[in-house]
Amino acid sequence: MKTINYPNFDEQILSETLPNGLKVFLNPMAGFKRTSAVLSVNYGSADTSFVRDGKLINQPAGIAHFLEHKMFDKKDYDVFELFNKNGGRSNAYTSFTKTNYVFSSTDNVNENLELLLDFVMQPYFTEEKVNREKGIIAQEINMYKNDPDNQLFTTSVQSMYPGTALADDIAGSEESLSEITVDDLNLAYDTFYRPENMTLMISGNLIPDEIMELVKTNQAKYPKRDMDVKFINPQPKNETGETRILSMDVSRPKASFTLRGNINLKKGQSTISLKDELGLSLLMNLFFSENSVQYDDLYHQGIIDDSFSFEVEVERGFEFVMLAGDTDNPEQLVGKLHDIVDQIPALIDTKQEEFELQKRELLGNYIAMMDSPEAITNQFYGFGDGPQTVYDEIEVISKLTLEDIKQISADFLANYTPGCVTIGKKV
Template sequence: MELIDYPNYNEKLFVQTLSNGLTVYLQPKAGFNKTTAVLGVNYGSIDSQFMLNGEKVVQPAGIAHFLEHKMFDKKDYDVFELFNKTGARSNAFTSFTKTNYLFSTAESVKENLDILLDFVQIPYFTQAKVQREKGIIDQEINMYQNDPDNQAYFKTIASLYPNSVLANDIAGDIQTVDKITLEDVELAYRTFYRPENMSLFITGKLDPSEVMNWIEDNQRRKSTPAPISLQRRLTLPEASKETVLHTKMDVSRPKITLGLRGSDQVPTGRDGLKYEIAISVMFDLFLSENSVEYDKLYHDEIIDDTFSWEFENERGFHFAVINGDTDKPLELINRLKQIIADIPTKIGHLQTEFQLQKNELFGNYIEMMDSEEAISGQFDGFIGEPVTIYDEVEILKSLTLEDVFEAAHSFLDQATVQEVMIQNSDQPKG
């Protein structure tokens, strides 16, 4: 096993790529009583179009999420039942670019690890089960469609990336889910659920040599799939000019969302992570509760504690979303646009605020280091080199205000802005 040492934090990461291509990352945590494992698949909602062995494949929107659901449904049992019997907590989720399966337990680690690897790597699909799953997914989609926050988020992304796979909800819609066939599910599984397209990260109470032996024994019991030629296809047409999308839903107060689509070239690997952290610090300097701008918006009664922002830097795209409930939607949108426009000229004068923000973020990271769930949540094994929470802290420690200034200009100078407003039909537009 390769050893990656983090002497500043007295932590070690053991890494080994098995003969079948699965890369395993083990991080023992002294004094911890629980163990958390995440089996990640480098496959998400944007991967519905690809070239497989020279042939173009287009699959229905929502198939990655559909497949995640199907993995738990076996011939005569549900996988959650197996985890429940061992006392483990289990879950799964699909994002734009990844599907993760995970468990957390204080006992029976080997048994739970076998359950995790076996249910993901030994599929069971039938026509009847695919049809049955459609009804379950339809209920989930209807729930999302009745959730104003969910609708605001995905409508904003659809406005930023019109006529693309990103314009679809991760779960798809009822029409696209209805088109999914057994053959679609089997093809998606064979294409993406391959050991070389997966990573296994385990942290907490564990002995690296013992756990690696368990994993190797498990993988030897499985056949290695034949090689394939895969090229992912992500086509993102030019963003449209700024538009305003008004949507009517049953909400007590208007909701606004401002989206910014990045068009600059983001570096890969750790340089990409540095860019992501720099942009996050930029938004914190102007939109966090510690900022002057936030304080003004709050005391002018334009925002409340529903106000938030997030920045997504994913494989092939990056964007920011700012949202909140407000009684003054138009004023909030105009104020936010002015704040964003002022960032490039103001940010260079915030050295004191920058250092305070770094200190706060550093404290947040230190707190997360005491949680195996947080440690596993921060891990990324699909950017060409493993990135842990300790790598993020080192990047943050070395980050300068000049780094943030450069990232802010790179992102904001070329960003496309879109806005979404959700309100009742009888609510004034503010």
Template sequence: MELIDYPNYNEKLYVQKLANGLTVYLQPKAGFNKTTAVLGVNYGSIDSEFMLNGEKVVQPAGIAHFLEHKMFDKKDYDVFELFNKTGARSNAFTSFTKTNYLFSTAESVKENLDILLDFVQIPYFTQQKVEREKGIIDQEINMYKNDPDNQAYFETIANLYPHSVLSNDIAGDVPSVDKITLEDVELAYNTFYRPENMSLFIAGKLDPDQTLEWIEANQARKQSPEPVTVKRLMTLPQTDSEGIHRSTMDVSRPKVTLGLRGNDPVPKGREGLKYEIAISAMFDLFLSENSIEYDKLYHDEIIDDSFSWEFENERGFHFAVISCDTTQPLELIKRLKEIISTIPDKIHNLTSEFQLQKNELFGNYIEMMDSEETISGQFDGFIGEPVTIYDEVEILKSMTLDDVAAVATDFLKTATVQEGLIQNHEQPTD
């Protein structure tokens, strides 16, 4: 096994690529009683269009999320029941670019590892089960449609990336889910659920050599799939127009979103992570509770504790969404755009604020290092090189305010801005 040493934190990461292409990452944590494992698939909602062995394939929106659900539906057993019997907690989620399956346990690690690897790598699909799943996911989609925060977020992304795979909700919509066939599910699985397109990260109470033996024995029992050539396709047209995109829902107060689509080039690997941390630092400097700008908005009663921002830096795209419930939606949009426009000129003057921010982030990271679940959640093995929480801290340590300013300026000078507003029919607009 390859050893990646983190001497500053007294931590080690063991890495082994198996003969079938599966990459295994093992991080033993001395003194921990629990173990968390995450089996990741480099496949998400944006991967519905691709070239397979030279032929173009276009699948319905929501296929990756649908497939995640189907992996738990077996012929004669329930996957969650298997985990429950061993005392493990299990879960799964689909994002724009990944699908993760995970468990956390204080006992029976080998048994749970076999359950995890087997239920993901040994599928069971039938026409009847596919049709039955459609109704379940349709209910989930309709539930999210009644969630104003969810709708505001995904409508903003759709406005930032119109006529593209990013304009679809991760779960798709009811018409797209209804189009999914058994053949779609099997094709998606056989294309992307391949050992060479997966990573297994395990952290907590474990012996690296013994754990690797268990994994290798499990994989040796399975036949490797025939090789395929896959090229992902994703085109991102520019936005159609600027201006406020309005919609109506049953909300007590108007809900404002401001989306910023990054159009500047982003490096890969650890440099890409540095970019992401720098953009997050920029937003914290101007929009966190410790900032002058936030304080002014709060005391002017334009925002409250519903105010938040989120930044996504994924394979092939990056964007930010700022959101808040407010009784002054147009004033909030105006003030946010003013704040953003001044960032390149003001950010160089925030030396002390940046140091305080770094100190606070260091404290947060130290706290996260005490959780094997958080360590597993922070790990990314699909950006060309493994990136751990310890890499993030080292990047943050070496980051300067000039670094943040340079990245922020590049992002903002080319970013596309879209404004969103959700309100009741009878709610006045300021």
């Protein structure tokens, strides 16, 4: 096993790539009783179009999320019930570019780990079970359609990336669900659920040699499946941004202002650097967190309330910032947010004191994760140019300077596309 040392935290990550291509990472945490693991697949809702062995393949929206649901439903047992019997907590979630399967437990760790590995590596799809699942997910989709906050987020992403897979809801639509077949699921599974396209991260109470041997023995059942697969990154054609207006049953209007990054990777980069990602989050904290002067001004003018927040998304092939909240005057809020964004380059030099405070607060949030095996595994990212851990993130944040933030600001703000979405009351 290779060792990545973090001497500042007295921690280490042990790693090994197995013969079938699965990358395994272990983080033994002395003094902890709980163990947490995440089996991550480099495949998400945005990957409905891809090139496999030179052939372009298009699949229905929502198939990655559908596949995640079906992995728990086996021929003669329910995966959740087995985890419960073993005293483990299990879950899964699909993002734009990843599907994660997780468990944590204090007892029966080996049994739970084998269960995690086997149920994800052993698909079981039948037409009857697939059709039944369509009804379940359709109910989920309709539930979210009636959630104004969910619709604000979903429509905001659609406005930034029209005509791409990102414009589709992660769960798809009732129409796209009706198109999903057993053959579609088998093709998606065969393409992406290959050990070499997956990572396993385990942290907490563990003996590395014993756990690694267990994983190796288990994975000997699942051979490597070589194939040439290329992802297709979202490339929206709109250059000027979009404004969208919705009407829903809301007690107060909602609005979002979005900044779509137009990625220009530096030479040698395959993904946005961790420094740029964390720096962008810190930049937004400086101007839009509750501790910022700009937030305070908007709050005391009555333009925003404590529902206001921002989200920074940086994933494979795209990056964006979304600022959103409830407001009596959506147009005024969007205009004010746009004005603040335009002023950032001129104001950033005045933020040295705020930068130090925000940096310490952000560091505190990440350091708190070090006390949770679940947080460490959920925060882990094993794809791209190399593994990224909580410990890496803390080290990067601690070295960030205001000059770094200025450069990140210049790179992002010089080449972004604005947009907005408002949700008003039904008349």
